[in-house]
Amino acid sequence: MCWKHVVDHLGYGVKTGLPYVWRNERGDAVESLRKKWEGKGSMKLMEKSVPFFESLKLPESAVTVEDCVVELAKAVKEQLGSGDPAFTQAADAMVNWVQLWSEVNSSG
Template sequence: MRNTRYVDAVLTVPLKSMMPMSGVNIAFVRELVGPAMLPALKLVKEGKVRWETMEDVWCGLVVKTVCDHLKLGVKSGIPYVWRNEKGSAIDSLKKEWEGVKLMEDAVLFVETLRLSPSSVTAVDCVLEIAVAVKERLGSTHAVFVSAAEAMVEWVKLWKAVQSLDH
């Protein structure tokens, strides 16, 4: 069931700005950016139950890159879903430390990535990003190779499902 409530506050995320994203609180136009919505960056200790922090961050980086390239607006607002989970900041940092280190490379990658004019759909963009991830980040950490492969596999699945809808 789709959420029909409206967000109390909305702002436009400026072009070339990065954005936080939560797999719990997200709304998007499936036809436009669905292929970019994937939790590809899976760390060894994460992803057992739900999307974890680094998966959300990576997905946000990819989605924003795709939207900027395709000149699609991105909005952010107050979340629909509130979580009351409380945990230890130290424990969270220990758990996320590998991802925090990876984000230094990922952020620089996204900041310098320029997609080609021939990428005119989210599918095109995701496939081009996957190639660049493998080429530019693959040698820094194996998780990036896995992310690139997951992106390509996701696009294959996306296309297969879309062909069933038509």
């Protein structure tokens, strides 16, 4: 979702399909989903992140991928970070990615 939001903001033509779940495990699908919801899975995080991305508007001043990722990280940390430490960790990782990317590209 992060990268889709960035490329949409920058005006690149990237298409994605609707999310879907392919399940080839045996057993009760509802029980499996309940365990993933209650456990340390991504289901709870998705419940918070989908509305976040639906309402997020990156500033017009963000004109490069790096600018967008930094702005995205800032918004994630400010709006979602207090609810779950995974969001703060993700935001920090996004900023670290930009820093590393910049270092690699500037070293020639």
